[in-house]
Amino acid sequence: MADQSLISARGLVKRFGDFTAVDGIDLEVAPGEAFGFLGPNGAGKSSTMRMIGCVSTPTAGELRILGMDPVRDGTRIRARLGVCPQLDNLDPDLSVRENLTTYARYFGVSRAEARRRADELLEFVQLSDRANGKVEPLSGGMKRRLTIARAMVNEPDLVLLDEPTTGLDPQARHLVWERLFRLKQRGTTLVLTTHYMDEAEQLCDRLVVMDGGKIVAEGSPRALIENYSTAEVVELRFADGLDSNAQYAAKLDGIGERVDPLPDRVLLYADDGDAAVAEVHRRGLSPASVLVRRSTLEDVFLHLTGRTLVD
Amino acid sequence: MMTTLVAARISVSPGRVGAVINRNVGALRSGPSYWVVLISGFFEPLLYLLSIGVGVGALVGDLTFDGQTMSYAAFVAPAMLAVSAMSGALAETTFNFFFKLKYMKTFEAVLATPVRPFEIAVGELVWAVIRGSLYTAIFLGFMVAMGLTTVAGALAAFPATVLVGLAFGAVGMWVSTLMRGWQDFDLLGTGQFALFLFSGTFSPVQNYPVGVEILIQLTPLYHAVELVRALCTGIVGPGILVNIAYLAVMGVGGLWLASRRVEKMLCL
Ligand SMILES: Nc1ncnc2c1ncn2[C@@H]1O[C@H](COP(=O)(O)OP(=O)(O)OP(=O)(O)O)[C@@H](O)[C@H]1O
Ligand SMILES: [Mg+2]
Numbered sequence: 001m002a003d004q005s006l007i008s009a010r011g012l013v014k015r016f017g018d019f020t021a022v023d024g025i026d027l028e029v030a031p032g033e034a035f036g037f038l039g040p041n042g043a044g045k046s047s048t049m050r051m052i053g054c055v056s057t058p059t060a061g062e063l064r065i066l067g068m069d070p071v072r073d074g075t076r077i078r079a080r081l082g083v084c085p086q087l088d089n090l091d092p093d094l095s096v097r098e099n100l101t102t103y104a105r106y107f108g109v110s111r112a113e114a115r116r117r118a119d120e121l122l123e124f125v126q127l128s129d130r131a132n133g134k135v136e137p138l139s140g141g142m143k144r145r146l147t148i149a150r151a152m153v154n155e156p157d158l159v160l161l162d163e164p165t166t167g168l169d170p171q172a173r174h175l176v177w178e179r180l181f182r183l184k185q186r187g188t189t190l191v192l193t194t195h196y197m198d199e200a201e202q203l204c205d206r207l208v209v210m211d212g213g214k215i216v217a218e219g220s221p222r223a224l225i226e227n228y229s230t231a232e233v234v235e236l237r238f239a240d241g242l243d244s245n246a247q248y249a250a251k252l253d254g255i256g257e258r259v260d261p262l263p264d265r266v267l268l269y270a271d272d273g274d275a276a277v278a279e280v281h282r283r284g285l286s287p288a289s290v291l292v293r294r295s296t297l298e299d300v301f302l303h304l305t306g307r308t309l310v311d
Numbered sequence: 312m313m314t315t316l317v318a319a320r321i322s323v324s325p326g327r328v329g330a331v332i333n334r335n336v337g338a339l340r341s342g343p344s345y346w347v348v349l350i351s352g353f354f355e356p357l358l359y360l361l362s363i364g365v366g367v368g369a370l371v372g373d374l375t376f377d378g379q380t381m382s383y384a385a386f387v388a389p390a391m392l393a394v395s396a397m398s399g400a401l402a403e404t405t406f407n408f409f410f411k412l413k414y415m416k417t418f419e420a421v422l423a424t425p426v427r428p429f430e431i432a433v434g435e436l437v438w439a440v441i442r443g444s445l446y447t448a449i450f451l452g453f454m455v456a457m458g459l460t461t462v463a464g465a466l467a468a469f470p471a472t473v474l475v476g477l478a479f480g481a482v483g484m485w486v487s488t489l490m491r492g493w494q495d496f497d498l499l500g501t502g503q504f505a506l507f508l509f510s511g512t513f514s515p516v517q518n519y520p521v522g523v524e525i526l527i528q529l530t531p532l533y534h535a536v537e538l539v540r541a542l543c544t545g546i547v548g549p550g551i552l553v554n555i556a557y558l559a560v561m562g563v564g565g566l567w568l569a570s571r572r573v574e575k576m577l578c579l
Binding site for chain 2: 056
């Protein structure tokens with residue numbers, strides 16, 4: 001039901017001049033859902049996020065956010081959104097706490113309440129000890145956390161996070177994940193983009209893979225793996241170097257569902273990894289190393305969006 | 312349909328405009344650098360008044376303006392007041408505004424909230440005029456203390472300086488949305504200085520050849536000087552209605568164009 005969706009898009013298009021960044025996508029995001037966008041650089045993720053955030057007008061198609069029209073009701077919609085843009089745009093003229101209190105005022109939050117929320121949010125993202133300091137000396141990860149805190153200062157129903165954890169160290173990433181998970185438990189709807197497959201698997205109930213402005217796959221992380229990859233993947237490395245991996249791949253043809261030669265290894269997609277390895281040896285090949293692992297979203301992603309950049 | 316669209320665009324929420332101003336108040340406390348700029352902006356017209364108005368005035372003696380005799384300083388002071396109102400507002404809506412627009416991404420962050428481009432423009436303009444009015448209020452105090460105008464003249468001139476600030480602030484804001492980079496500010500500075508010299512500031516425009524006089528009468532600072540001088544000296548004629556109308560058009564037009572540009576640039 002479109003009426004119940006927080007976000008509903010039909011044939012959504014964004015063009016810059018004659019370049020099409022978003023090429024007719026359909027979306028439904030339900031309340032309480034954590035929804036993710038995956039896709040290579042330039043896929044159109046941020047362009048889509050900005051349209052959802054009502055700062056960019058769709059070129060064509062239908063878009064409804066919180067049941068309203070972004071062009072007519074932009075102000076009312078934005079009042080209920082929290083936005084963490086891809087690039088931090090914190091205010092260097094203000095202190096860490098003032099970045100939150102000042103932002104709250106744009107939403108009509110009273111001075112006292114803004115102050116209360118700011119302190120609570122600084123606690124939430126573990127920046128309380130920097131509250132009175134400037135923004136500039138914060139590390140990249142701290143700035144990111146402050147931007148995320150700022151996105152929550154209006155207690156939004158829908159939070160848009162464009163690459164929330166890019167550039168964070170593992171500790172900071174886990175902290176952000178944990179905080180986002182807590183938000184989700186409180187019933188906040190999350191929409192995020194990411195380049196980290198583990199992040200998508202951890203946080204998203206459902207995700208879409210975008211490529212070239214189009215949605216090329218959609219589903220839960222589990223369903224995507226089931227639909228676009230095999231249960232297991234065998235990674236083979238050959239040491240002798242006489243043949244290129246492409247030549248090895250030819251010799252491995254027919255094992256499992258798919259053979260994928262990379263510059264440094266050959267991937268065998270098979271539901272039963274051990275059986276595939278046995279078959280490799282039966283064909284008289286002796287790889288220097290063999291690794292059997294479960295399929296991940298990364299395998300799906302690479303399969304769907306091609307390897308041109310990753311190679 | 313058109314009118315409802317326009318109405319939607321220019322309807323402002325006082326709370327959101329207040330929040331835009333509030334951000335600048337917060338930034339004021341950020342450090343001494345802002346205060347240095349603030350104070351230097353105030354001293355410039357005062358120094359001109361003292362050096363040219365009083366210094367050159369001693370050589371020139373009294374002059375007759377609109378049939379009334381006055382000291383040269385009393386003639387120059389209202390012009391310096393108008394200049395002060397202009398540059399106070401301009402400093403904010405050009406330099407600082409441009410920096411927030413292009414480099415600090417301040418408005419990008421603001422536009423993700425319920426605040427609209429027009430509300431940003433209004434808030435920034437009001438802030439600029441508050442800053443400019445701080446200058447002009449103190450400057451008027453000096454003028455009264457030096458006997459260059461009366462208290463009544465000062466009270467009448469103050470609202471006029473607010474209008475001058477609105478007019479120049481708004482047009483300056485629009486111009487800074489068109490700036491490509493810092494180099495363009497040199498051009499702006501030159502233009503501002505030319506206006507400063509040739510707007511009837513230091514001598515009555517009637518002293519120039521007719522062609523030049525008409526040319527000057529088309530430029531904005533001339534109208535600001537005329538209006539402020541009329542109110543400070545008490546020599547008020549119907550001509551100030553033209554001055555007021557000219558400045559009002561600048562204010563409304565500048566604001567409208569500036570907010571359109573901000574929207575075009577940031578809401579891609
Ligand atoms: N304002 C703009 N003007 C012109 N082209 C733009 C503009 N914004 C984005 N694009 C183009 O649209 C395409 C999609 O950009 P977008 O930022 O949406 O990609 P993305 O999926 O977020 O990529 P990334 O993972 O690198 O952040 C890119 O080719 C980009 O160059
Ligand atoms: Mg992006």
